Amino acid sequence: MPGSGWTSLNRRARSTSCRWPSITTASKMYKSELSHWNAAEMGPKRDVLGEIKRETEARGMMFCASDHRAEHCWFFNGGLNFDSDVPENPDFYDLQVPYEESRRAKHDLYAPVPPTAHLDNWLARLCELADNYQPKVVWFDWWIQQVAFRPYLRKFAAYYYNRAAEWGVEVAINYKFSSFMLGSAVFDVERGQLEAIRPALWQTDTAIAKNSWGYTEHNEFKNPVDIVGDLIDIVSKNGVLLLNVGPRADGTITDEERHVLLEIGKWLKINGEGIYGTRPWAKFGEGPTRIKEGAFSDTSRAPFVSEDIRYTYKPGRIYAFCMKRPSDGVVRLKALARCFGDDADYDVKNVSLLGDGEVPFERDETCMTIHIGAASDEGYPIGFKIEID
Numbered sequence: 595m596p597g598s599g600w601t602s603l604n605r606r607a608r609s610t611s612c613r614w615p616s617i618t619t620a621s622k623m624y625k626s627e628l629s630h631w632n633a634a635e636m637g638p639k640r641d642v643l644g645e646i647k648r649e650t651e652a653r654g655m656m657f658c659a660s661d662h663r664a665e666h667c668w669f670f671n672g673g674l675n676f677d678s679d680v681p682e683n684p685d686f687y688d689l690q691v692p693y694e695e696s697r698r699a700k701h702d703l704y705a706p707v708p709p710t711a712h713l714d715n716w717l718a719r720l721c722e723l724a725d726n727y728q729p730k731v732v733w734f735d736w737w738i739q740q741v742a743f744r745p746y747l748r749k750f751a752a753y754y755y756n757r758a759a760e761w762g763v764e765v766a767i768n769y770k771f772s773s774f775m776l777g778s779a780v781f782d783v784e785r786g787q788l789e790a791i792r793p794a795l796w797q798t799d800t801a802i803a804k805n806s807w808g809y810t811e812h813n814e815f816k817n818p819v820d821i822v823g824d825l826i827d828i829v830s831k832n833g834v835l836l837l838n839v840g841p842r843a844d845g846t847i848t849d850e851e852r853h854v855l856l857e858i859g860k861w862l863k864i865n866g867e868g869i870y871g872t873r874p875w876a877k878f879g880e881g882p883t884r885i886k887e888g889a890f891s892d893t894s895r896a897p898f899v900s901e902d903i904r905y906t907y908k909p910g911r912i913y914a915f916c917m918k919r920p921s922d923g924v925v926r927l928k929a930l931a932r933c934f935g936d937d938a939d940y941d942v943k944n945v946s947l948l949g950d951g952e953v954p955f956e957r958d959e960t961c962m963t964i965h966i967g968a969a970s971d972e973g974y975p976i977g978f979k980i981e982i983d
Contacts, residue, residue, distance in 0.1 A: 624727065628719055633687045647727055658731035659723060663688075665737040667712040668696035685848045688712055690952060703741050717746045724754050730760055733768040733782070733799075733836075743773070751778060768797060768836075770889075783838075786889040787824065791831045791874045798828050800892045803836035808840040815850045816893075818857035819973040823898050825858075825977055826915045829869055830878040830904040862948035865977040868913030872906035879904040880928050881917070898975070903927055912940075912980040913948075919976050923968040930962035930980065941983040948977040 624643035625634035634641045643659065650657045667730030671690040673680030679689050695706035723902060724732070732754060736756070738747060751767060751774070758765040767779035774781075781796040788796065803813040827834045839851050847855075848960045862869065886894050898917035903925075906913040916925045933939040945964055955964045 602719040609982060616890045624723065626719065627757060628715065628722055629685055643727060644726045657727070658733060659727060659729035660733040660735065661720060661723070662735040663716055664708075664720065664735070664740070664743060667691055668693075668706055671696055678936060688715070703739060706742070708742050713746050716743075717750055720750050722752050724757055728757075728763070729765070730763065731766050731768060734770070734773065736770050738769065739771040739773040745771060768799075784889045786832065786945045787828055787885050787887065787892065788831050789885055791878050793819050793832065796831075796833045797836055798833055798892070799822070799836040799838065800824075801840065802854050803838075803840055804893055806840060807838055809848065810840075811873060813840070813848070813850070815854065816855045818861075819898075821854065822858060822861050822974055823917055824892065825869070826904045827879070827918070829872065830874060830906055830915075832874045858926040861974055865915075865975075867948060867979065868906050868915065868977045871878040872908055872913065875907040875912055877905065877929055883917070900925075903929070904975075905929065910982060914978045914980060915975045916978070917975045918973070919966075919969070919971040921968070921971070925964040925976075925978070927962040927964070928960070930957065931960055932957040932962075933959075943981045943983060945981075946979045948979060953978075 622629065622631060623633045626632045626644055630636070631645075632649070634778065635640070646656045666688040668691050668708070670680050670687045671693045673687070674690055675693055680690060684690075689709045689712050690822060691706040691709065709817065720732070723729070737743075747860045754765060754767065767774065768782045769779050770782050770784060773779075776794055781792070781794065783796065784800050785798075785800045801807050802816055803810075804816055805814050821837070829833050839847055841847050844964070879902065883896055883898050883902045900916060900918045900920035902917035904915045904917060906915075912930070914925075914930070915929055930940070930942070942962070944952050946952050947966060953964055953966050955965070962980075
């Protein structure tokens with residue numbers, strides 16, 4: 595997504611410097627010694643990525659970068675079938691494999707086979723990007739799962755992680771599908787979620803706009819209530835949310851997206867304690883609403899109801915989010931029912947409504963019942979801090 599702005603709502607933040615949004619941009623938007631087709635030498639003749647890095651870090655945000663070049667060895671090969679400049683400009687288009695070899699590229703892990711020159715150049719550009727800009731995250735789009743990339747992925751991961759150790763910083767690689775071995779990078783689900791807890795950290799990348807990653811006229815925007823609900827569900831399952839904002843050509847953000855970001859921020863100011871720095875609890879949640887697992891399913895779930903609960907955890911504290919405020923002011927948590935005679939039972943000391951104060955509760959063998967009283971419902975989930983021994 596060239597020129598896209600991305601916001602990382604990362605509940606694993608441990609310091610002020612990494613609690614805030616991150617910005618990424620695509621390849622060739624930076625100064626390069628490996629290709630003259632870059633923004634510093636052509637077009638705006640500005641090191642766009644370098645400028646974004648300076649402005650991002652000056653505001654205490656994490657600077658990240660994305661790469662989409664893997665499929666470039668066949669993405670423009672339609673130009674081989676008619677009189678075009680594709681064969682004459684390999685520095686711009688890369689070395690295109692014949693069209694017939696790439697018809698199954700979206701589905702075949704083995705075809706087309708990228709030219710070795712393309713793979714070598716792909717790796718060199720990534721190492722150049724890492725050396726010159728030191729991004730905290732490198733986010734990969736699809737097709738790096740193609741078999742020919744596997745040794746190159748290992749080489750880049752080793753190079754990037756070793757360089758980060760020299761810089762004295764923590765970094766991460768984001769990937770889709772089966773591109774990296776479990777534990778070597780952060781698994782990413784584009785515009786989708788998972789059904790249950792994944793032991794290894796994972797990520798959703800999605801956008802405020804339902805129909806586009808960038809700015810287009812007549813975009814259809816998500817409701818901030820729905821995004822907050824997705825954020826909680828993702829975090830309860832050991833995930834993080836990467837949220838895309840598509841600015842206009844002049845860099846300004848639409849009023850609709852600004853509204854969504856401010857509303858999410860207002861909710862997090864009250865409830866962020868149950869998001870930032872948390873881990874999954876014994877179970878992610880309960881209730882009738884089911885999440886459809888997989889990519890491109892982020893607008894397909896039904897609205898959450900008051901019986902839907904999601905849990906997160908910190909030592910000595912369980913956080914329970916009621917995904918829709920109940921009309922009778924009574925929240926019931928089945929997962930925290932009293933387990934008489936069970937050594938694994940929790941002794942609940944007190945319960946607080948986040949942003950407010952302690953609330954009355956009782957427990958029996960069916961559920962924990964929390965009484966919050968009737969109040970206006972703005973649609974947002976409400977969070978509780980449950981202190982335990």
